[in-house]
Amino acid sequence: MFKYFEPNKIFSVTSKAPKYVLILFIVVLSIGLVEALILSPEDYKQSHSVRIMYVHVPAAWISLGIFSTITFLSIVGYIFKIRNFFLISKSLAPSGFVFNVIALVTGSIWGKPTWGTWWAWDARITSMLILALFYALYLVAWRIYEDKDKAFKITTIITILGIINVPIIKYSVDWWNTLHQPASINILSKSSIHVSMLFPLMIMTAAFALFSLLIFLMKYNTELIKIKNKGLNRL
């Protein structure tokens, strides 16, 4: 399969890409922020505090998406011994962790004016905190193990342990009584967010995804440069 990849070829693409991604990110983020903070209406019940949603929800989505991606890549990489997949996972993880923390912090800021508390040990919030711990474990594991093969194995195991938590996060609000409200957006049924609020939410999600891509490309380039410096033509 992709066992034999050439770092030079990939690097020639990934070293130029960040420039364009950055420009696109700034454009999309500006549109998103204007929509979310100025143009979108206030909520009938929460009034202006609903605007925290435009940061909170995309951040949570991206952190879940990235964790699922690095798990998939790690498992496939482990089974077929594709070392490139581990480098991609390693480069993706930091932005996933940052968005996970952002989701927790903005959730706390949102909780105070609406629920009346900064923190509640309900199933959704606790499982999201556990995901952040798994991200931390994953990132620390890469720093501890100098030996690449060892690091590949350990990080794969961490992602497998952590992925069990992802469906729990998703369905926690349906399976148990939680303080957190159920999902507003469903693929199969009509969403319970008004269109005028759904639009900025989608733009902000795109902006956050672009930011993750930007950080990913920068991290990935560093990994490729490390390989080149070692004088290897392939992994």
Added chain:
Amino acid sequence: MYGRKVKLRFFFIILILLTLILSTFLILKSLEENVVYFQSPTEIKALYEIDKKKIRIGGMVKVNSISMAAKEIKFIITDFKNEINVTYSGVVPNLFTEGKGVVAEGYLKDKNFFLATKILAKHDENYMPPEVKAALEEK
């Protein structure tokens, strides 16, 4: 096709996943009582004996049930099957209103009376501008 090692690694991953999913499911199933954030009035009525510990009950604030005395707020939590009278003294969150979700933390006096020490507002998954809400109510 693939080598023996690849197949072995594949089965190894599948086995780990199956073991984890099954054990997590069993653990969560047996811990269900502790995982829930609050109990409904119906679950309180079904209790065999009243717990002296601090618990949380949740449901809707019954319409026209809030009465404010000097320091005390009294209201009824309902899940549209059973009701519980709640007494509370303190500040309530902004979103605490009649007909909306609420979680009360405190102690049960008996199966009908609850002494709350903390009130949290629970909001639903509907988001819309005030004009849309007004238009919906006119219908």
